[in-house]
Amino acid sequence: MKRIDLHTHTISTVSDSDFEFSLTKVKEYVEKLELDAIAITNHNTFDSKQYFEIQNSLSIIVFPGIEIDLEGGHILVITDTNDFEISDFEQRCNRVSSIIRTNEDTLAIEQFNEIFPDLSKYILIPHTDKNPNIKQETIDSLKPHITSGEVASISKFKRALKDVDGLVPVLFSDVRFKVQLNNFPTRQTYIDLNDISLSGIKSCLFDRSKISLTKESGNDFFQATAEGLVLSTGLTIMLGERSSGKSVTLNKISASSGNAKYIKQFSLLHNDEQQFNETNNTRLSLVRHNFLGEFRKVVEKIVQVDIEQNHIEIENYLDSLKKFASENEKKDLYSKCVIFSENTFTVNDLTNLDKVIKAVETLIKNNEYQDIIQKHLETKNLKSLAIELNQKAFDSNVDNNKKNWINSLTNDITRELRIKTTGSVIEDLDFYKIALDEVKVNKFNNVTSELKINRNIHKEELGKFTIVTSTNKIEGATDLQKIGRDKKAYSTAFGYYNVSAYQYLLKLKELGVEDASLFNFFIKIESITLNKDGFVVSGGERSEFNLIHEIQDATKYDLLLIDEPESSFDNNFLNREINSIIKHISTLMPVVVVTHNSTVGASIKPNFLAITKKSLEDSVFIYRIYTGYPSDKELVSLDGNKIENYDTLLSCLEAGLDAYNERKEQAYDILKN
Amino acid sequence: MHIMKEKNRHMTYLKIDNNKGYYRIEETTEDWVELDQISKDDLLKLLKKATTEEFGMNEYDNELLQNPAHNIIYKNIYGKFTELLNNKTRFQDSVNLMYKSAIDKYTIELNEE
Numbered sequence: 001m002k003r004i005d006l007h008t009h010t011i012s013t014v015s016d017s018d019f020e021f022s023l024t025k026v027k028e029y030v031e032k033l034e035l036d037a038i039a040i041t042n043h044n045t046f047d048s049k050q051y052f053e054i055q056n057s058l059s060i061i062v063f064p065g066i067e068i069d070l071e072g073g074h075i076l077v078i079t080d081t082n083d084f085e086i087s088d089f090e091q092r093c094n095r096v097s098s099i100i101r102t103n104e105d106t107l108a109i110e111q112f113n114e115i116f117p118d119l120s121k122y123i124l125i126p127h128t129d130k131n132p133n134i135k136q137e138t139i140d141s142l143k144p145h146i147t148s149g150e151v152a153s154i155s156k157f158k159r160a161l162k163d164v165d166g167l168v169p170v171l172f173s174d175v176r177f178k179v180q181l182n183n184f185p186t187r188q189t190y191i192d193l194n195d196i197s198l199s200g201i202k203s204c205l206f207d208r209s210k211i212s213l214t215k216e217s218g219n220d221f222f223q224a225t226a227e228g229l230v231l232s233t234g235l236t237i238m239l240g241e242r243s244s245g246k247s248v249t250l251n252k253i254s255a256s257s258g259n260a261k262y263i264k265q266f267s268l269l270h271n272d273e274q275q276f277n278e279t280n281n282t283r284l285s286l287v288r289h290n291f292l293g294e295f296r297k298v299v300e301k302i303v304q305v306d307i308e309q310n311h312i313e314i315e316n317y318l319d320s321l322k323k324f325a326s327e328n329e330k331k332d333l334y335s336k337c338v339i340f341s342e343n344t345f346t347v348n349d350l351t352n353l354d355k356v357i358k359a360v361e362t363l364i365k366n367n368e369y370q371d372i373i374q375k376h377l378e379t380k381n382l383k384s385l386a387i388e389l390n391q392k393a394f395d396s397n398v399d400n401n402k403k404n405w406i407n408s409l410t411n412d413i414t415r416e417l418r419i420k421t422t423g424s425v426i427e428d429l430d431f432y433k434i435a436l437d438e439v440k441v442n443k444f445n446n447v448t449s450e451l452k453i454n455r456n457i458h459k460e461e462l463g464k465f466t467i468v469t470s471t472n473k474i475e476g477a478t479d480l481q482k483i484g485r486d487k488k489a490y491s492t493a494f495g496y497y498n499v500s501a502y503q504y505l506l507k508l509k510e511l512g513v514e515d516a517s518l519f520n521f522f523i524k525i526e527s528i529t530l531n532k533d534g535f536v537v538s539g540g541e542r543s544e545f546n547l548i549h550e551i552q553d554a555t556k557y558d559l560l561l562i563d564e565p566e567s568s569f570d571n572n573f574l575n576r577e578i579n580s581i582i583k584h585i586s587t588l589m590p591v592v593v594v595t596h597n598s599t600v601g602a603s604i605k606p607n608f609l610a611i612t613k614k615s616l617e618d619s620v621f622i623y624r625i626y627t628g629y630p631s632d633k634e635l636v637s638l639d640g641n642k643i644e645n646y647d648t649l650l651s652c653l654e655a656g657l658d659a660y661n662e663r664k665e666q667a668y669d670i671l672k673n
Numbered sequence: 674m675h676i677m678k679e680k681n682r683h684m685t686y687l688k689i690d691n692n693k694g695y696y697r698i699e700e701t702t703e704d705w706v707e708l709d710q711i712s713k714d715d716l717l718k719l720l721k722k723a724t725t726e727e728f729g730m731n732e733y734d735n736e737l738l739q740n741p742a743h744n745i746i747y748k749n750i751y752g753k754f755t756e757l758l759n760n761k762t763r764f765q766d767s768v769n770l771m772y773k774s775a776i777d778k779y780t781i782e783l784n785e786e
Contacts, residue, residue, distance in 0.1 A: 333742045337709040345713060361775070383779040390772045390779075397768040405764070406716050409753045416745045 001215045002036035002196055005188045006063065006078055006125065007150065007172035010050060014103045015043035015069070019178035021050075023057060026177050029184050030058055032226050037196045039063035039078045044100040046093035048086055055081075061196050063123075066093050069106040073134035076125040076150065077116065080198045085121070092116055109138055119145040123202050128167055129156040139167070148205035153187075153259065153558035154213065154222045154233055155589040161208055161219060168208045183255030184226040190215055220607075222590060225252040228638050229625055232608035235586035238594045239649065240612030245623040246594045249612060250561050253592060261557040263550050265564045276542040279549050280467075280527060287458045287469045288525045295451060299519040302444045302505065305437045317429040324426050335423035339410055345403035346432055353393050360386045441502045448501035451523055458527075463548040463577045465537065469527040483520050484513065544569060544577070551581050559590050566597035579604045611635055611648050686719055687730035687750065692739035694747040698722075708743045708750075716750070723754055724761050730754060 010026070012019045030038065037060055040051055046066045055062040064086050065078035079089045095115050099107060107115075116122065124142060126134035128149025139146055149167035151157050160169035173185040190212040191204040204210040214221045214230060224231045229249070240246045247265070254260040324341065334340060363373055364382050418425050451471075458469040474480060474497055480490035493507035501522070508521055529537045529545060537545060547565065554560035565578060582604060585591055593604075611626045626635035626643050634642045688695050694708035698718050722728055733751040738744040757763070 333709075333740070334745075337742050337746065338712045339746065342713050345717075357775075380783060383783050387776050387779045387783070390776045394768055394772040394776070397772070398764045401764040401768065402717065402720055405753075405757075406713055406720060409716065409749060410713050412753075413746050413749045416749070417742065420741065420745070 001190045001212065002193050003034060003188050003190050003215070004037045004196075004201065005033075005035055005173050005175075006037075006039040006065065006123070006170070006201075007041050007067070007076055007174045008038055009042055009067075009174070009176045010040055010054065011042040011045060011047060012176075013043040013045055014101070016176060019176050022177055022179045022181070023054065025179070025181045026054060027057060029175070029177070029181075030060055032184055033186070033188060035060060035188065037061045037063065037201070039065040039076070041065040041067040041076050041078070043067050044069060044093075045097045046090050048090045051086070063198065064089055066096065068096055068112070069100055070112055070126075071109055071135055071138045072106050073132045073138065074127045075134055076123075078123040078125070078198070079121060109141055123198065123205065125150050125170060125205075126167075128169070129160060147202075153589070155558065157213060158219060158233060161211075164208070168205055168211060170205065170211065171213070183252055185258055186223040186226060186256045187258075188223075189213070224590075224592070225249065225256050227252070229253075229610070230627065231590065231592060231610060232606075233590045234607035235583065235604070236590070236592045236608040236610055237604065237606040238592055238610040238612065239596070240594075241614070244612040244614040245625070246612050247563060248623075249610075249625060250563055250592065250594060253559070254561055257559045259557050260559040260561055261550070261554040262561045263547070263563065263565070265567050272543040272546060273539070275546050276529075276537075279546060280529065283460075283467065284469065284525065284527050287527070288520075291457050291471070291525065292519055295447070295522070296519040298444060298447060299505070300515070302440060302502065303509070303515050303518065305440055305502075307437060307441060307502070310434045310437055313427075313429060314434065317427045320424060320427040323424045327423050330423065332421055332423055334417040334421035335425075337413075337417060339413055340417050340421070341426050342410065342414075343428060344407040344410060346430070347400045347403050347407075348396055350393060350396055350400070353389065353396065357386065357389045357393060360389060444505075445501045448522055457525070462545070462552065463581065464532040465541075465545050465548065466530045466532075466534075467527055468530065469525060472524045472526065474522070474524060479524055480521060483524070484517075488512070548577065548581060551578070551585060554585055554591075555588060557589070560585055560592070562591070562593045564594055564596065566595060606630060609635060609645070609649075611643070613643070613648075684727040685729040685731065686722060687747070687754075689731045689734060689737045689747070692737065692743075694738060694740070694743040696750075700726075708746045711746065711750075719750075719754070720757075723757055724764070728754070728758060 008026075009016060010021050012021070026038075029035070040046075040054060040062060044066065046064060048064070051062070051064050061081060063078045063081060065076055066089075068075050068077060079085050092115050096107065099105065099111065113119075119142065122145070124146050126139055126142075126146060126149050128134070128139075128151060130150050130152035134149075139149075147168055148170050149160070151160055151169045151171060154171065157169045157171045160166055170189045171187045172189065173187045175181070175185050191201060192210040192212070193200045193204050213219045213233070214223065217230060220233055221230050222233055223229070231253075238246055238249065250262065254262045324335075327335075360382060363377065364379065364386060366373065452473050454470065454472050456468055456470045458467075460467045460469075474483075474494070477490040477494045480494060481487060484490070488511050490511065493504060493511055496504040496507050505518060508518055509515070513521065531537050531541055547569065551560070551562070562582070569578070582591060582593060586607070592610075593606075607629075609628055609630050609632075613624050613626065615622050615624070624637040624639070624641060626637045626641070626648075628635040628645060630645075632645055635645050635648070636642050684700055686697055686700065688705065690705075695705040696708060696711055696715070696719065697703075697705050698715060700722075730751055733748055735744065735748075738747055
């Protein structure tokens with residue numbers, strides 16, 4: 001097995017936060033993680049001078065590469081190590097650099113194909129389950145040159161590995177070799193290969209049976225620290241006496257992961273009320289965001305409508321029309337021309353037609369739900385529909401082009417005629433837009449009255465807790481100050497709240513409320529947290545709630561670390577509520593729990609055990625971590641030392657044998673010799 | 674005096690006669706209308722002719738068009754239509770890119786099925 005990391009950064013570009021490169025760190029990293037090959041893949045740039053400097057200072061193969069912004073996602077392009085290829089590659093990469101100058105720029109697929117016409121020479125690895133990911137259609141268009149995709153975490157790796165139709169997943173560090181780098185990442189991929197070569201790696205990335213998360217232990221384990229500690233991708237329980245290195249180890253795991261949720265000891269007892277409120281506010285803002293999403297778009301549109309201005313324009317039009325009519329007898333040569341008093345052609349808005357076309361094309365192209373779609377709509381009918389709609393769009397666009405062309409011609413003519421005439425001119429007026437604006441305002445008033453009806457909009461069960469979120473009408477200017485988090489004099493505006501939503505909106509604008517936050521001012525959204533008896537939670541229950549929330553929140557991360565949950569809670573709660581949640585999360589991602597508590601330690605049935613031990617050898621403290629399955633008789637440390645699982649577990653979890661006997665029948669039988 | 678070539682006479686839509694400008698919608702009739710009567714709908718009809726058929730106009734001549742309103746209208750129409758006649762497919766060209774490829778793609782796919 002060879003260990004490779006084909007995604008590393010050595011140059012700070014516009015796409016990175018600023019860092020200072022350290023060659024020493026590259027050497028340390030390669031040595032400590034026992035890597036067999038790396039690739040240098042900076043954002044949209046390749047520097048052969050620096051590349052050779054790195055290659056010459058390492059004894060392993062270093063591949064030249066680049067990470068390119070392609071169609072809004074990132075893709076690694078890695079080439080071979082001979083001098084000719086490197087020089088050719090650098091020239092091509094320079095073209096990429098000249099196009100991508102800011103972190104907003106991205107290469108189009110056509111540009112990419114033009115710069116790299118022979119893709120068979122390279123290894124191409126797009127971000128698949130990792131941000132910013134390359135779109136599926138882009139990946140499709142680069143087939144057959146893409147066989148593997150980069151994922152962001154162990155759990156994503158495992159998920160992708162199971163999907164036999166998908167790309168072969170790879171996990172790389174994406175590390176920045178900066179001066180301050182101390183805890184090296186442990187995200188690398190093992191490949192089943194004897195000698196490292198570009199074509200060898202390429203053939204492995206084609207075959208999911210040839211890649212692995214660990215050297216010998218397959219894909220149910222991962223390396224958790226740079227020192228070589230291997231833990232389960234499910235649930236690992238870490239035990240050990242006080243100051244035997246448990247927290248130090250958790251810190252290292254956290255740093256190496258880069259994206260771990262770390263619930264520290266006692267952290268939930270401090271400021272539990274403040275944390276409870278913050279948690280609720282975060283949750284609330286998410287619910288608010290979801291509930292008001294559509295209304296927000298409505299407000300964004302309605303803010304553009306200026307009814308008052310429309311009325312002024314109608315007045316002006318009528319005045320000019322009356323004047324024109326009264327002067328009819330005195331018409332001169334110029335104002336008598338038909339074109340002089342004509343309105344311009346109205347050009348049709350085709351946005352909806354384009355949307356319909358897109359929708360039909362989505363129906364045709366969608367693979368995921370093709371069987372359901374075809375049950376109701378035959379592909380051939382969809383294609384005929386697409387043709388007819390496209391034809392309609394084509395004709396309408398041509399028609400619009402013609403009308404625009406005529407409008408510009410008649411504008412030129414009337415402008416010249418108007419200069420010459422002594423008669424008055426009829427102002428131009430877009431009746432369609434004005435009528436539409438009126439309809440929009442009416443609809444807006446209706447939508448807002450619907451919105452103002454009090455209702456429960458969200459209910460979430462979290463362990464024994466229930467969070468109910470509801471909407472309520474605004475009751476006065478104080479409510480508005482709370483929403484705006486300011487002291488503006490909202491009372492005049494509030495006077496319109498129950499009269500006309502549109503007028504209310506205008507008054508809020510006059511007060512200086514930003515357009516983007518106007519949508520917040522139409523209803524109150526509040527939530528309450530209830531315990532299992534339906535009462536509002538007490539102080540003691542708040543920290544329990546916080547723990548459940550924190551553990552649930554972990555699904556957004558790559559790894560969950562919990563340090564002594566028992567320090568904040570009683571056994572009953574841990575046993576009843578927390579253990580099952582932890583077990584569930586460990587099926588989704590790796591979880592490491594440090595504990596002294598037998599309720600957590602033994603009855604949770606972990607996948608793997610790690611025991612930290614401190615021993616004094618030759619007047620020096622040696623810290624070791626012994627690992628193994630819960631059913632193993634012996635646990636083994638990295639340097640090959642062994643300890644008895646049964647004895648150690650008892651002394652860590654219970655106050656020795658006496659205490660154990662009371663619980664004997666419950667948990668430890670499995671371990672007994 | 675401006676003399677039209679005989680073979681082009683039938684496809685002329687815009688002419689100058691007796692200090693005034695005239696237009697017609699149908700090349701077969703001799704229903705010439707004075708230019709001050711032209712409307713935007715008439716212009717759209719002329720546009721259709723110009724893009725699909727042989728389309729001729731008397732050359733604009735400031736001296737011959739003594740009626741100033743007719744002069745303005747004639748000058749603008751003549752200029753704009755001359756430009757158009759050099760690129761008759763301009764209205765389709767920009768739109769082709771967006772829709773024609775989709776139409777062709779699905780038509781081919783349908784024929785294959």
